[in-house]
Amino acid sequence: AQKITQTQPGMFVQEKEAVTLDCTYDTSDPSYGLFWYKQPSSGEMIFLIYQGSYDQQNATEGRYSLNFQKARKSANLVISASQLGDSAMYFCAMREDFIRDDKIIFGKGTRLHILP
Amino acid sequence: DVKVTQSSRYLVKRTGEKVFLECVQDMDHENMFWYRQDPGLGLRLIYFSYDVKMKEKGDIPEGYSVSREKKERFSLILESASTNQTSMYLCASSPYRGPSYEQYFGPGTRLTVT
Numbered sequence: 001a002q003k004i005t006q007t008q009p010g011m012f013v014q015e016k017e018a019v020t021l022d023c024t025y026d027t028s029d030p031s032y033g034l035f036w037y038k039q040p041s042s043g044e045m046i047f048l049i050y051q052g053s054y055d056q057q058n059a060t061e062g063r064y065s066l067n068f069q070k071a072r073k074s075a076n077l078v079i080s081a082s083q084l085g086d087s088a089m090y091f092c093a094m095r096e097d098f099i100r101d102d103k104i105i106f107g108k109g110t111r112l113h114i115l116p
Numbered sequence: 117d118v119k120v121t122q123s124s125r126y127l128v129k130r131t132g133e134k135v136f137l138e139c140v141q142d143m144d145h146e147n148m149f150w151y152r153q154d155p156g157l158g159l160r161l162i163y164f165s166y167d168v169k170m171k172e173k174g175d176i177p178e179g180y181s182v183s184r185e186k187k188e189r190f191s192l193i194l195e196s197a198s199t200n201q202t203s204m205y206l207c208a209s210s211p212y213r214g215p216s217y218e219q220y221f222g223p224g225t226r227l228t229v230t
Contacts, residue, residue: 043204043223043226044221045219047219050218091158102147102166102210102212103161104219106151106158106159106160108157
């Protein structure tokens with residue numbers, strides 16, 4: 001079974017609109033972390049935001065916020081006021097703390113296109 | 117500034133060749149990782165290491181080996197390259213049990229095996 005599911009292979013959004021990228025995860029570990037990464041066409045992976053499973057508040061970093069719904073095992077990324085430079089591939093990822101090796105499991109990604 | 121470098125951005129090799137992909141990090145991180153990225157499949161973990169001379173298999177280790185003789189360097193070896201190993205290879209590092217354990221990535225190596 002997939003540990004990280006991103007159901008939107010691609011999305012088209014008008015510039016300046018808010019964007020929600022979906023991510024659901026599957027774990028029985030009570031302690032885990034959730035990540036979002038951005039990969040522009042140049043190829044480098046850029047860390048955007050992190051949410052720990054015990055964090056009481058949703059994580060925010062500038063225009064990025066993580067809508068964490070623990071009971072639903074959902075960790076959607078919200079980008080406010082989208083910009084052309086947000087066009088990229090976005091990956092949701094999870095680390096399970098029970099496993100000591102600090103591995104991160106990645107979803108298959110969502111390609112976001114921002115339209116002018 | 118955090119930095120992970122990979123020896124080549126683009127590489128073209130012939131079937132059967134032995135291929136070395138090098139990754140160096142300057143952040144004194146314990147953990148290092150090799151992934152391959154293919155369209156529609158996301159990132160898949162090949163091997164990782166959480167200490168010098170330590171290595172663990174990831175999800176798709178077949179056809180690959182690794183070497184970590186120094187803390188800052190993690191090498192991926194394709195013993196006998198095949199066309200199905202044509203892919204983007206990404207190296208990453210992270211501190212052991214750091215605050216958020218985020219992984220820092222190198223720029224990637226796009227390998228073509230002909």
